[in-house]
Amino acid sequence: YFYIVQEGAFDIAVCDEAHGGDSGHDASALRSEGAQLSVKSVGHILPGGSFGELALLYSVPRASTVTAVTDSVVWVIDRPSFKDILMKVSDAKVSEFLKYLKRVDILEPLLEEEKRALANALVEMHFSMGEVILEQHQPGNTFYILYEGEVSVVKDGVEQTRLRANQFNGTAKFFGERALLHNEPRQATVTVTSQTANALALDRDTFHDILGPLEELIKQAETGERTSRIKTGIGGKRGLQPKRGPVQKRTDIAKKDLNRIGLLGCGGFGSVELWEHPSTGDTYALKALSKGYIVKMGMQDSVM
Numbered sequence: 001y002f003y004i005v006q007e008g009a010f011d012i013a014v015c016d017e018a019h020g021g022d023s024g025h026d027a028s029a030l031r032s033e034g035a036q037l038s039v040k041s042v043g044h045i046l047p048g049g050s051f052g053e054l055a056l057l058y059s060v061p062r063a064s065t066v067t068a069v070t071d072s073v074v075w076v077i078d079r080p081s082f083k084d085i086l087m088k089v090s091d092a093k094v095s096e097f098l099k100y101l102k103r104v105d106i107l108e109p110l111l112e113e114e115k116r117a118l119a120n121a122l123v124e125m126h127f128s129m130g131e132v133i134l135e136q137h138q139p140g141n142t143f144y145i146l147y148e149g150e151v152s153v154v155k156d157g158v159e160q161t162r163l164r165a166n167q168f169n170g171t172a173k174f175f176g177e178r179a180l181l182h183n184e185p186r187q188a189t190v191t192v193t194s195q196t197a198n199a200l201a202l203d204r205d206t207f208h209d210i211l212g213p214l215e216e217l218i219k220q221a222e223t224g225e226r227t228s229r230i231k232t233g234i235g236g237k238r239g240l241q242p243k244r245g246p247v248q249k250r251t252d253i254a255k256k257d258l259n260r261i262g263l264l265g266c267g268g269f270g271s272v273e274l275w276e277h278p279s280t281g282d283t284y285a286l287k288a289l290s291k292g293y294i295v296k297m298g299m300q301d302s303v304m
Contacts, residue, residue, distance in 0.1 A: 001055055001078050002051075002053050003050060003051050003052050004074060005045055005072065005073075006074060007047055007072055008068060008073060009044060010045040010051070010072065011044055011066070012044065012066055013039045013042065013066075014039070014040060014065070042064065045066065052066075056077075056079050095119075097145075097200060098119040099170075100145045100147065100172045100174075100200065102115065104145075104174055107177075109220070114211055117210050117211070118210060118211070121202060121206050121210060122145070122202055124198065124199075125200070125201050125261070126197075127149070127196065127198075128192065129192055129194060129195050129196070130191065132192075133199070134176055134188065135259075136155060136186050136187065136189045138278050139185055139186075139281040140179045140183075140276070141183060141203050141204040141205065141281040141282070141283065142204070143175075143177045143180050143204075144175055144176050144190075145200040145201075146173045147199065148196075148197065148198040149165060149192065149194040150162055150163065151163050151173075151191060151193060151194075152190070152191050152193045153175070153188050154189045154190075154191065160188065167198070175190055183204070183281055203283050205282070205283075253277065253284075257277065258276065258278075259275065260275050261274040261275060272285055272288075273286050
């Protein structure tokens, strides 16, 4: 269960490993087993705070013991209910993303189910004012749908236009869509001018894995030979059939050689960011973990 405190106060305690305890076990259980136990308080939770969030994601032992120190009222949600809500939100988002894709001219040859497959593959990204999303003359392989915020489009040092999008009135703007066709240099620099900006991203490699090269789909549509690239999978179920080729040996890539594109999301232990290799246009999801938080909560075994 995950708990949100409405009223009252709670104390967070962990077993002190230096005195023979185990921070991954419940303190009361250890006492019942007759273990020598030293418990230390590591924090307090007041109204508006929460605890137990990892139970929504993982089936692991509690990392600490939380005890009410006053009469308290909490809101509770279990893992099945949480996942059910996420699935409903996910379906609604995919339908919304699908509406955006239907407005992109270059994707017009795609069938309805193919566009829905791409909508499932879109990645939400978040930017701050001043962040450069695209840089002129740099290679790129990612297409963006701006659905909230404002960006400036600059070519050869001169601003060409500003793109504005608003999620609530359904307006969205697109840029970088030719990256789905060719690995050509970016034609302009796109920079965030609003306080924040939210976008959806799709790279060419992901597109190829799902449907194959876009130029082939366009040629088939022109000749009237279009058939769905989403085929029947194992057991008669419909599913995506990724292209398979020889496994390529990856070379070592230093972080200093990558350019940060933006934030993909945040989790219980840290954040996940999207980075791009400027010479190849390849993109990578880079996850950063807070070592101090993991050690503090005794979750080393769950992470490693």
